[in-house]
Amino acid sequence: xxxxxxxxxxxxxxxxxxxxxxxxxxxxxxxxxxxxxxxxxxxxxxxxxxxxxxxxxxxxxxxxxxxxxxxxxxxxxxxxxxxxxxxxxxxxxxxxxxxxxxxxxxxxxxxxxxxxxxxxxxxxxxxxxxxxxxxxxxxxxxxxxxxxxxxxxxxxxxxxxxxxxxxxxxxxxxxxxxxxxxxxxxxxxxxxxxxxxxxxxxxxxxxxxxxxxxxxxxxxxxxxxxxxxxxxxxxxxxxxxxxxxxxxxxxxxxxxxxxxxxxxxxxxxxxx
Amino acid sequence: xxxxxxxxxxxxxxxxxxxxxxxxxxxxxxxxxxxxxxxxxxxxxxxxxxxxxxxxxxxxxxxxxxxxxxxxxxxxxxxxxxxxxxxxxxxxxxxxxxxxxxxxxxxxxxxxxxxxxxxxxxxxxxxxxxxxxxxxxxxxxxxxxxxxxxxxxxxxxxxxxxxxxxxxxxxxxxxxxx
Numbered sequence: 001x002x003x004x005x006x007x008x009x010x011x012x013x014x015x016x017x018x019x020x021x022x023x024x025x026x027x028x029x030x031x032x033x034x035x036x037x038x039x040x041x042x043x044x045x046x047x048x049x050x051x052x053x054x055x056x057x058x059x060x061x062x063x064x065x066x067x068x069x070x071x072x073x074x075x076x077x078x079x080x081x082x083x084x085x086x087x088x089x090x091x092x093x094x095x096x097x098x099x100x101x102x103x104x105x106x107x108x109x110x111x112x113x114x115x116x117x118x119x120x121x122x123x124x125x126x127x128x129x130x131x132x133x134x135x136x137x138x139x140x141x142x143x144x145x146x147x148x149x150x151x152x153x154x155x156x157x158x159x160x161x162x163x164x165x166x167x168x169x170x171x172x173x174x175x176x177x178x179x180x181x182x183x184x185x186x187x188x189x190x191x192x193x194x195x196x197x198x199x200x201x202x203x204x205x206x207x208x209x210x211x212x213x214x215x216x217x218x219x220x221x222x223x224x225x226x227x228x229x230x231x232x233x234x235x236x237x238x239x240x241x242x243x244x245x246x247x248x249x250x251x252x253x254x255x256x257x258x259x260x261x262x263x264x265x266x267x268x269x270x271x272x
Numbered sequence: 273x274x275x276x277x278x279x280x281x282x283x284x285x286x287x288x289x290x291x292x293x294x295x296x297x298x299x300x301x302x303x304x305x306x307x308x309x310x311x312x313x314x315x316x317x318x319x320x321x322x323x324x325x326x327x328x329x330x331x332x333x334x335x336x337x338x339x340x341x342x343x344x345x346x347x348x349x350x351x352x353x354x355x356x357x358x359x360x361x362x363x364x365x366x367x368x369x370x371x372x373x374x375x376x377x378x379x380x381x382x383x384x385x386x387x388x389x390x391x392x393x394x395x396x397x398x399x400x401x402x403x404x405x406x407x408x409x410x411x412x413x414x415x416x417x418x419x420x421x422x423x424x425x426x427x428x429x430x431x432x433x434x435x436x437x438x439x440x441x442x443x444x445x446x447x448x449x450x
Contacts, residue, residue, distance in 0.1 A: 010418070013417055041425075048393075048428065053394050055375050056293055056375075059288055059289040059293075064285065064288070070280045070284075071274070073310055074276070
């Protein structure tokens with residue numbers, strides 16, 4: 001044996017598997033020539049390897065099953081991909097149908113009280129409606145002080161509130177709808193002062209008209225309901241309006257229309 | 273035939289052979305190969321150059337290991353009789369008996385040793401390639417190869433196989449021959 005690294009078990013395997021450098025191969029060869037045990041070991045490794053190979057050869061030679069054809073696997077993959085694409089497309093279609101349905105339904109529903117065409121729908125009016133509802137609940141229940149200034153001082157009431165809202169307003173006359181004015185009050189609202197007029201129908205039912213100074217376009221009537229209390233709100237001619245009562249929707253709409261007509265009339269008067 | 277198929281197809285017989293040697297059931301082995309091919313096709317664009325064969329064997333080996341991990345609820349001991357019972361390799365022809373003995377003997381080795389013996393001895397992969405496929409250092413491959421071959425040698429010589437206990441890395445794959 002020549003010098004260098006002593007022969008190890010790894011060398012014997014490397015020799016069997018022919019993974020050694022030519023020099024090392026030669027070194028191992030020289031070693032096993034003089035070491036019968038190592039030679040026997042190498043021989044057995046080799047036999048073992050060959051036996052294992054031939055034991056599995058039949059599997060290697062077998063025709064490849066159709067299901068393992070790459071082209072078939074690729075096609076299946078594309079098919080699945082298309083199918084899932086189809087599903088996504090279907091989902092998109094349903095979404096579109098839903099959106100269209102929602103849009104149409106919205107058009108239909110908001111068109112129900114189509115007193116006039118809404119010029120703007122971006123109204124903070126819903127907030128106004130909520131404040132009007134709250135104000136109604138607080139003061140309509142008030143027995144001794146339902147109003148701040150009563151109907152006997154109607155002129156003062158109108159002037160005062162017009163001043164505070166910084167624009168001329170007029171108290172709607174709702175006698176045709178069966179409501180008699182009780183008076184009104186000034187209220188704080190989120191966007192500034194608000195005016196509330198209170199009416200009574202003679203049976204104890206109370207109706208309030210709530211006004212805030214609102215610049216911006218007109219809106220159509222919108223209905224709001226909270227429990228038994230309902231009403232319409234809209235925006236017109238520099239005011240946000242809400243009319244509320246425990247009454248049915250049709251009566252409330254008639255009242256709202258009456259208010260709208262009257263306030264429309266006031267416009268030329270405003271320069272008085 | 274497209275490029276992907278042209279590069280993969282030539283290795284399918286070897287993949288089937290390796291899978292069969294480890295699983296010893298035709299249908300299950302082909303299932304594993306099919307999983308491997310599906311994965312190879314879907315991850316083809318992620319392949320970074322290199323040898324397609326080694327890449328395919330890596331996928332196959334990983335699938336086998338993870339599948340085994342899920343099903344390995346059997347006891348740690350397996351005897352020749354157990355293996356014989358499991359394999360059911362046909363024994364009609366004379367030479368088939370030898371083959372059957374060989375595969376049965378292989379089956380009694382820890383799986384990690386079986387893999388190395390197959391990848392190097394049968395599939396003719398280099399030690400470095402085998403290390404890459406199995407995901408261990410080359411030194412570990414060498415020691416598994418050495419242990420596996422010596423064990424198999426004693427087994428086929430009919431000698432006492434196991435007084436030297438296999439220091440298996442995972443106790444779940446530790447097996448002894450009674």
